[in-house]
Amino acid sequence: MSKILTALTIAGTDPTGGAGIQADLKAFQEREVFGMSVLTSAVAQNTCGVQAVEHMKLSFIEQQLDSVFNDITPNAIKTGMIATNEMMELISKYLKKHTAIPYVMDPVMVATSGDALMEEESRKVIRELLVPLASVVTPNLPEAEILFEQKIASVADMELAARYIVNQLGAKAAVIKGGHLKADALDVLYDGASIHHLSAERYKTKHTHGTGCTFAAVVTAELAKGVTVLEAVKLAKSFITDAIHYSLNLGNGNGPTNHWGYRLQGLPNQGGQTQ
Numbered sequence: 001m002s003k004i005l006t007a008l009t010i011a012g013t014d015p016t017g018g019a020g021i022q023a024d025l026k027a028f029q030e031r032e033v034f035g036m037s038v039l040t041s042a043v044a045q046n047t048c049g050v051q052a053v054e055h056m057k058l059s060f061i062e063q064q065l066d067s068v069f070n071d072i073t074p075n076a077i078k079t080g081m082i083a084t085n086e087m088m089e090l091i092s093k094y095l096k097k098h099t100a101i102p103y104v105m106d107p108v109m110v111a112t113s114g115d116a117l118m119e120e121e122s123r124k125v126i127r128e129l130l131v132p133l134a135s136v137v138t139p140n141l142p143e144a145e146i147l148f149e150q151k152i153a154s155v156a157d158m159e160l161a162a163r164y165i166v167n168q169l170g171a172k173a174a175v176i177k178g179g180h181l182k183a184d185a186l187d188v189l190y191d192g193a194s195i196h197h198l199s200a201e202r203y204k205t206k207h208t209h210g211t212g213c214t215f216a217a218v219v220t221a222e223l224a225k226g227v228t229v230l231e232a233v234k235l236a237k238s239f240i241t242d243a244i245h246y247s248l249n250l251g252n253g254n255g256p257t258n259h260w261g262y263r264l265q266g267l268p269n270q271g272g273q274t275q
């Protein structure tokens, strides 16, 4: 009998299901890895933006971590929304006890809607506490500029930022996501040995809510299977490209990506998706 693989996401919620823990669990499931979740913040949000945020008590986050690790050791871990310095300190202590487990750090700072998901003062702390523990860090362009502390205006700058996150900040790998570029959707990976460009057609759609979470969750699921970071990122790129191609025209704002999009590949859109 084959081994049951598991992945843990430590993140905030999206009650409309497009981003955060809900997106992560859907992505894990699609990649046939059993998903587990520890809640950091409950976020009242939808396709239009964030309405309110309630942080979990630190002691309760710790209890949830204990509940998971005392029973099922995950094959890979992902972090998403970690809003405060105190949460970062707690989670970093926990991760340090489990350094053999691949760890994907999605440095969620601001939602596409413009709403802040991390306290501004914590941007420095995440660099110091969580980035050095990561098997791979997955910033979008604005997040990469904050980690790199410089503007990123070209593909060459994306390469420099990826190298900086590895060589100066201590992550094992970094992929700078180019969803916010104007041209093709080009992501730049530095895996500690080489730079890799992963490019895909840019789909003209506003329904990209949850792309970053889904991409990083697929990387996590693949790392749980024991593949290399390069293989995991390539798979995630293909998965997210289909998820955006078949994105869902749901809600009144930016609809979610389609977690079963890769299963529709080669089929016509199923009604009202990509705009």
Ligand SMILES: Nc1ncnc2c1ncn2[C@@H]1O[C@H](COP(=O)(O)OP(=O)(O)O)[C@@H](O)[C@H]1O
Residues within 6 Å of the ligand: 112, 139, 140, 141, 177, 178, 179, 180, 185, 186, 187, 200, 201, 202, 203, 204, 205, 208, 210, 211, 212, 213, 215, 237, 240, 241, 244
């Ligand atoms: N319109 C698009 N068409 C194709 N791929 C896209 C599009 N927007 C984002 N992507 C891809 O989706 C992934 C997430 O990127 P990005 O949008 O930058 O992250 P975030 O959601 O964290 O801001 C990346 O692989 C990026 O290249």
Ligand SMILES: Cc1ncc(COP(=O)(O)OP(=O)(O)O)c(N)n1
Residues within 6 Å of the ligand: 011, 012, 013, 014, 019, 020, 021, 043, 045, 080, 081, 108, 110, 111, 112, 113, 117, 208, 209, 210, 211, 212, 213, 214
């Ligand atoms: C709880 C929570 N975590 C992360 C995000 C950000 O999601 P992301 O996939 O980066 O993309 P957008 O939703 O911002 O387009 C979130 N919104 N909520």
